Amino acid sequence: MTTSSSRRTFLKSGAGAVIAGGALLKTDLVAAAQAPASFPEATGTFQPAETNVPQAQYPRVDARSRRVQFRIDAPQARQVQVMVGGGGGETPRMNLVKQSDGSWTLTTPPIVEGFHYYPVYIDGFESNDPGSRTFFGEGRDMSGIEIPSPLASDSFYRMRDVPHGQVREHYYFSGVTQEWRRIIVYTPPGYDQEPHRRYPVLYLQHGAGEDETGWTKQGRANVILDNLIAGGEAKPMIIVMAYGYAKFPGVAAPDLSRLRSGSPAAFFAAMQVYTGAFADDLTKVVVPLVDKAYRTIRDRDHRAMAGLSMGGFQTFEVTLNHLDMFSYIGGFSGAAFVLGNTRFDPKTAYHGVFADPAAFARRVHLLWLGAGTNEMPMIHRGLLAFQRDLVAAHIQHVFYQSPGTAHEWLTWRRDLNDFAPRLFRAA
Amino acid sequence: MTTSSSRRTFLKSGAGAVIAGGALLKTDLVAAAQAPASFPEATGTFQPAETNVPQAQYPRVDARSRRVQFRIDAPQARQVQVMVGGGGGETPRMNLVKQSDGSWTLTTPPIVEGFHYYPVYIDGFESNDPGSRTFFGEGRDMSGIEIPSPLASDSFYRMRDVPHGQVREHYYFSGVTQEWRRIIVYTPPGYDQEPHRRYPVLYLQHGAGEDETGWTKQGRANVILDNLIAGGEAKPMIIVMAYGYAKFPGVAAPDLSRLRSGSPAAFFAAMQVYTGAFADDLTKVVVPLVDKAYRTIRDRDHRAMAGLSMGGFQTFEVTLNHLDMFSYIGGFSGAAFVLGNTRFDPKTAYHGVFADPAAFARRVHLLWLGAGTNEMPMIHRGLLAFQRDLVAAHIQHVFYQSPGTAHEWLTWRRDLNDFAPRLFRAA
Numbered sequence: 011m012t013t014s015s016s017r018r019t020f021l022k023s024g025a026g027a028v029i030a031g032g033a034l035l036k037t038d039l040v041a042a043a044q045a046p047a048s049f050p051e052a053t054g055t056f057q058p059a060e061t062n063v064p065q066a067q068y069p070r071v072d073a074r075s076r077r078v079q080f081r082i083d084a085p086q087a088r089q090v091q092v093m094v095g096g097g098g099g100e101t102p103r104m105n106l107v108k109q110s111d112g113s114w115t116l117t118t119p120p121i122v123e124g125f126h127y128y129p130v131y132i133d134g135f136e137s138n139d140p141g142s143r144t145f146f147g148e149g150r151d152m153s154g155i156e157i158p159s160p161l162a163s164d165s166f167y168r169m170r171d172v173p174h175g176q177v178r179e180h181y182y183f184s185g186v187t188q189e190w191r192r193i194i195v196y197t198p199p200g201y202d203q204e205p206h207r208r209y210p211v212l213y214l215q216h217g218a219g220e221d222e223t224g225w226t227k228q229g230r231a232n233v234i235l236d237n238l239i240a241g242g243e244a245k246p247m248i249i250v251m252a253y254g255y256a257k258f259p260g261v262a263a264p265d266l267s268r269l270r271s272g273s274p275a276a277f278f279a280a281m282q283v284y285t286g287a288f289a290d291d292l293t294k295v296v297v298p299l300v301d302k303a304y305r306t307i308r309d310r311d312h313r314a315m316a317g318l319s320m321g322g323f324q325t326f327e328v329t330l331n332h333l334d335m336f337s338y339i340g341g342f343s344g345a346a347f348v349l350g351n352t353r354f355d356p357k358t359a360y361h362g363v364f365a366d367p368a369a370f371a372r373r374v375h376l377l378w379l380g381a382g383t384n385e386m387p388m389i390h391r392g393l394l395a396f397q398r399d400l401v402a403a404h405i406q407h408v409f410y411q412s413p414g415t416a417h418e419w420l421t422w423r424r425d426l427n428d429f430a431p432r433l434f435r436a437a
Numbered sequence: 438m439t440t441s442s443s444r445r446t447f448l449k450s451g452a453g454a455v456i457a458g459g460a461l462l463k464t465d466l467v468a469a470a471q472a473p474a475s476f477p478e479a480t481g482t483f484q485p486a487e488t489n490v491p492q493a494q495y496p497r498v499d500a501r502s503r504r505v506q507f508r509i510d511a512p513q514a515r516q517v518q519v520m521v522g523g524g525g526g527e528t529p530r531m532n533l534v535k536q537s538d539g540s541w542t543l544t545t546p547p548i549v550e551g552f553h554y555y556p557v558y559i560d561g562f563e564s565n566d567p568g569s570r571t572f573f574g575e576g577r578d579m580s581g582i583e584i585p586s587p588l589a590s591d592s593f594y595r596m597r598d599v600p601h602g603q604v605r606e607h608y609y610f611s612g613v614t615q616e617w618r619r620i621i622v623y624t625p626p627g628y629d630q631e632p633h634r635r636y637p638v639l640y641l642q643h644g645a646g647e648d649e650t651g652w653t654k655q656g657r658a659n660v661i662l663d664n665l666i667a668g669g670e671a672k673p674m675i676i677v678m679a680y681g682y683a684k685f686p687g688v689a690a691p692d693l694s695r696l697r698s699g700s701p702a703a704f705f706a707a708m709q710v711y712t713g714a715f716a717d718d719l720t721k722v723v724v725p726l727v728d729k730a731y732r733t734i735r736d737r738d739h740r741a742m743a744g745l746s747m748g749g750f751q752t753f754e755v756t757l758n759h760l761d762m763f764s765y766i767g768g769f770s771g772a773a774f775v776l777g778n779t780r781f782d783p784k785t786a787y788h789g790v791f792a793d794p795a796a797f798a799r800r801v802h803l804l805w806l807g808a809g810t811n812e813m814p815m816i817h818r819g820l821l822a823f824q825r826d827l828v829a830a831h832i833q834h835v836f837y838q839s840p841g842t843a844h845e846w847l848t849w850r851r852d853l854n855d856f857a858p859r860l861f862r863a864a
Contacts, residue, residue, distance in 0.1 A: 063577045064682065065690070086561035089513075134513035137564040144571045144578035150490045151571035151578060169608070169617050177606040179653075183598060190596050202730065205632040226606075255491065263492070303629065 059142070061125075061156045066141035073158045076120040080130075082139065085112025087132050092139075094121060094128035094155060095416075103131060122384070123159040124420025125228050127152040145228050148219040154228065159420065166427045167230045172240035173199030177226050182299055186291040188259040193296060194222045195304065196232050196249035198239055208305045210312035210434040211248045213292065213336075214426075215321025217344070218281075222253045228419045234426050244430045248304055252296050254321055256287040285320070289328050293335060314433050316340025316378070318422045330360040333373055338433050340378040342425040343389055343417055354396055356403035367404040375436035378429050380410040382421035389417060408432065486569070488552075488583045493568035500585045503547045507557075509566065512539025514559050519566075521548060521555035521582060522843075530558060549811070550586035551847025552655050554579040572655050575646040581655065586847065593854045594657045599667035600626030604653050609726055613718040615686040620723060621649045622731065623659050623676035625666055635732045637739035637861040638675045640719065640755075640763075641853075642748025644771070645708075649680045655846045661853050671857045675731055679723050681748055683714035712747070716755050720762060741860050743767025743805070745849045757787040760800055765860050767805040769852040770816055770844055781823055783830035794831040802863035805856050807837040809848035816844060835859065 054072030056079050062069065068081035082090050090108075095101030106114035127147045129136045138144060144151035178195040198209065214231060216224035225231040231249060238244035257263065264280035301308045313336050317325040322344025329336040356364040364370055370377075377400075381393040397409045410428050412421040481499030483506050489496065495508035509517050517535075522528030533541035554574045556563045565571060571578035605622040625636065641658060643651035652658040658676060665671035684690065691707035728735045740763050744752040749771030756763040783791040791797055797804075804827075808820040824836045837855050839848040 063573075065576070082562075084560070084562040086516075088560075132559045132562045132564060133511070133515075135509075135511040135559045135564065136567065137559060137562065138571075138578070140563065140577050144565075146490075149492070150567050151565070171610060174608045179604040179659075181596070181601045232606075 059155050060158075061143050061154050062141050063143055068141045069139065069155055071155075071157060073160075076123060076157050076160070078118045078121055078155065078157070080106060080114075080116045080118070080139070081141075082106060082114045082130060082132075083112065084114055084132055087114070089131070089133055090114040091131040092116065092118075092128060093131070094118065094126050121157050122415065122418075122420075123157045123161075123164070124415055124418055124423075125154060125156050126418060127154050129153065146221045146223055147228070164420070164424075166237055167234050167423045168237075169233055170237055170240070172236055174236050175199050175201065175232055175239075177232050180303070182295065184256070184291050184295050186258070186287050186295055187256050191253055191256075191291070192222060193253075193300070194226060194251040195300070196226070196235060196251075197304070198246035198248065199236065200246070201248075201305075206305075208307045209246055209248045210314070211250060211300060211304075211306050212338075212430070212433060213250050213252065213297075213313070213315040215252065215254050215315075215317030215324055217317075217319035217321055218254075220254075222251045225249075225251045229423055229426065231426060234423060235430060238427070238430055245434045247430075247433065248300070248306060250296065250300050252288075252292055254288055254317075254324060255284050256291045257284055258287045261286070285324070288324055289331070292328055293332055297335065310335055310337045311375070311436060312434055314338030314340070314376075316342060316426075316429060317344065318342040318425070319344040319417065326360075330363055333363065337374060337436070338376040338378075339374060340376075340425070340429045341380070342422050342429075343381045343385060343393070354399040354403075356399070356405065364403060364405055367406065371406040376432050377405065377407040378410070378432065379407060380412065380421070380425040380428070382412040382415035382417065384414055384416040385421070386417065486582050487585075488570050488581050489568050490570055495568045496566065496582055498582075498584060500587075503550060503584050503587070505545045505548055505582065505584070507533060507541075507543045507545070507566070508568075509533060509541045509557060509559075510539065511541055511559055514541070516558070516560055517541040518558040519543065519545075519555060520558070521545065521553050548584050549842065549845075549847075550584045550588075550591070551842055551845055551850075552581055552583050553845060554581050556580065573648045573650055574655070591847075591851075593664055594661050594850050595664075596660055597664055597667070599663055601663050602626050602628065602659055602666075604659050607730070609722065611683070611718050611722050613685070613714050613722055614683050618680055618683075618718070619649060620680075620727070621653060621678040622727070623653070623662060623678075624731070625673035625675065626663060627673070628675075628732075633732075635734045636673055636675045637741070638677055638727060638731075638733050639765075639857070639860060640677050640679065640724075640740070640742040642679065642681050642742070642744030642751055644744075644746035644748055645681075647681075649678045652676075652678045656850055656853065658853060661850060662857060665854070665857055672861045674857075674860065675727070675733060677723065677727050679715075679719055681715055681744075681751060682711050683718045684711055685714045688713070712751070715751055716758070719755055720759055724762065737762055737764045738802070738863060739861055741765030741767070741803075743769060743853075743856060744771065745769040745852070746771040746844065753787075757790055760790065764801060764863070765803040765805075766801060767803070767852070767856045768807070769849050769856075770808045770812060770820075781826045783826070783832065791830060791832055794833065798833040803856075803859050804832065804834040805837070805859065806834060807839065807848070807852040807855070809839040809842035809844065811841055811843040812848070813844065 054075050054077060056070035056072045058067055059069050059071045068079060070079040078094065080092050084090055090106040091103040092106065093101055093103045104116055104118060106116040108114050127145065129152065130139045131137065139153040142153040142155055145154040175196050175198045178197065180193045180195050182191055182193065184191050214225050216222065235244060235249065239246050261283055264283055300306060315325045315329050315336050322341035325339060325341060329339045379393060379397060381390050383390065400407050410425060412424045415421040481502050481504060483497035483499045485494055486496050486498045495506060497506040505521065507519050511517055517533040518530040519533065520528055520530045531543055531545060533543040535541050554572065556579065557566045558564065566580040569580040569582055572581040602623050602625045605624065607620045607622050609618055609620065611618050641652050643649065662671060662676065666673050688710055691710055727733060742752045742756050742763050749768035752766060752768060756766045806820060806824060808817050810817065827834050837852060839851045842848040
């Protein structure tokens with residue numbers, strides 16, 4: 011009884027059996043109904059990953075070696091592969107080996123610490139691992155796995171017994187996009203208990219293919235801030251996470267399937283359509299509604315914005331075109347001029363806001379840039395080049411490099427942990 | 438270029454191309470990169486399901502006929518099936534047909550309206566549909582699809598332009614289970630704007646295999662209450678949704694794989710272990726922390742509890758053993774005595790709380806029971822029998838039947854829509 015179909019049959023008949031017993035109608039324990047598999051190649055202390063669904067025994071991680079054991083029940087499949095990585099280069103697909111019980115198993119080489127999206131391929135079909143929770147990335151709900159970091163300094167994103175803020179889902183109708191949208195709002199510990207206190211606000215954006223849930227689910231922004239605030243390292247603040255895709259109504263959505271083999275410029279233009287209304291939605295709708303619905307301090311000295319990857323680019327676009335609204339700026343593995351064929355020119359960029367470094371430093375309390383050292387060279391070197399240009403132009407800024415991590419969430423957690431304590435110190 | 442592997446290659450190379458263009462590093466638009474498929478058998482106006490990921494063209498629903506078109510890109514698979522239903526009986530797997538472009542397609546017969554979890558089988562492997570969002574059910578993150586209801590009366594769960602409450606994630610450490618847990622808390626519109634107003638509380642529980650997110654994601658409890666409150670039909674209230682699985686620390690977790698072929702009694706006993714600490718966690722930890730962290734009215738007249746399926750059973754266990762804390766009780770497709778081999782005896786059940794019908798009616802302001810007419814007979818008939826027993830014993834109660842729906846979320850949305858307006862009228 012090891013086939014997928016028998017699992018479902020088990021669920022149904024198991025449910026029926028339990029109904030006869032008197033109470034429980036389904037079970038969340040299906041994933042636990044797995045026989046032990048053989049991992050002859052493995053030594054180590056493998057434990058279910060913290061990103062597993064309840065009771066799922068696989069995938070398992072050996073925290074010391076950072077190797078992972080996968081186990082997929084797919085007796086009728088001819089090929090099962092997994093792709094999990096976070097290295098700087100192309101991540102290869104790894105083959106699982108079929109066992110006599112119909113399951114497929116693999117013990118991987120050491121995996122980079124941090125959070126990774128990963129697909130499982132069943133006869134080439136990109137699937138999820140039923141043992142793992144899903145996280146919205148690459149435009150869909152993907153399996154994710156957390157590889158514990160061996161660094162004591164990485165405990166900053168672990169839940170501790172400190173006062174906790176709340177994560178709120180807040181729906182709004184956008185007059186800009188003419189649709190219902192949602193922001194996720196972190197309110198700091200004590201927000202409800204001090205009903206007259208007002209707080210500064212950090213607007214924090216996800217990357218391409220992700221959504222407004224990314225920073226709390228994958229990024230643990232709430233846990234990071236809870237810990238920083240408890241330690242007195244960051245000022246209590248509200249964090250607002252908006253959805254970075256926003257299209258003007260009536261604008262035709264380009265058919266991306268046609269653009270597969272098209273030019274990069276056409277693809278970029280299409281993406282601009284899908285994000286074209288973001289700056290307006292954020293500055294004309296979200297900021298005013300946040301200032302109305304939450305006890306914010308409503309001036310530029312108490313408003314920051316940061317984002318990762320695509321969100322970093324958007325942060326530069328929004329803040330440097332609205333310095334009347336924002337005075338703290340963070341680009342996490344993404345910012346204008348980092349990646350591109352357009353070289354930073356301090357005299358002309360963003361209508362000349364950089365042209366006078368002293369004036370810029372007075373106006374922008376923090377310009378913060380970061381990247382992982384194992385990011386693809388285009389990003390890492392691009393950011394280094396941008397930083398050199400900033401140094402050459404005498405633009406005051408902070409530059410941070412996350413050791414050993416790639417274009418992934420551990421980089422961005424570390425970014426936030428460095429960035430947030432620097433906020434709202436000027437006013 | 439239609440294989441799964443090419444999709445991933447596209448993502449990578451597409452991302453590279455966009456990087457060269459200057460900004461966006463990934464894309465959520467992969468799912469849109471699908472060529473139109475042939476559905477020769479279909480007539481109707483098929484639109485992407487509202488549960489799809491952004492830009493995904495499939496699955497598609499014809500709202501009039503309630504038929505669904507599925508399209509799965511799995512050129513190397515030998516068999517692709519889908520199981521989507523909500524009928525009263527066993528839901529069959531339906532075969533998709535392979536097209537010349539390597540995709541597999543199907544237009545289904547009419548599907549029951551409402552929300553359905555559904556798996557896709559790739560060569561027998563139970564997978565998700567990459568076009569659909571995932572929802573936590575059956576113990577994992579499953580694809581879900583919303584089939585619009587043709588009934589105008591079902592608009593109650595649609596987002597309207599009314600004031601909206603908030604949905605909050607609230608973490609707490611449970612001294613009962615010795616672990617970090619989470620409640621989801623709905624605060625009604627105006628909660629933050631009226632900082633001295635206090636509210637009654639409904640504790641609302643998910644079913645087996647689900648978690649504390651079910652009632653807002655699948656159930657749309659927040660939208661339902663926003664609409665009821667805006668229409669003056671329900672009193673503004675706080676809703677608290679806890680996680681129904683709670684195990685005492687140190688108690689060995691039974692290995693359910695051994696119980697597959699075991700007795701129903703053994704399986705039931707195992708489930709009791711996984712939920713054994715729930716009543717204590719709710720009454721000793723959650724209720725006190727809610728009364729501390731939120732502006733509640735802290736007495737039994739302003740405390741209700743309801744739950745679906747397993748959560749209904751838990752509601753009876755908690756409320757009838759703690760009538761000092763609760764005075765409104767709802768069982769949605771689940772309650773003690775509904776299903777079982779134990780017949781309801783009003784003289785002895787729950788320490789005799791039903792023995793004096795007049796006293797019970799004074800003490801319990803509302804006893805509410807509901808089920809869908811298309812639920813499996815064991816539940817539907819079980820509930821009818823329980824209701825007959827209540828009538829025979831002169832126990833005051835409300836009985837509601839959801840027409841045409843099964844053991845699924847549309848039943849429970851309708852339940853909540855009938856139940857919530859009856860709350861907090863006695864005090």
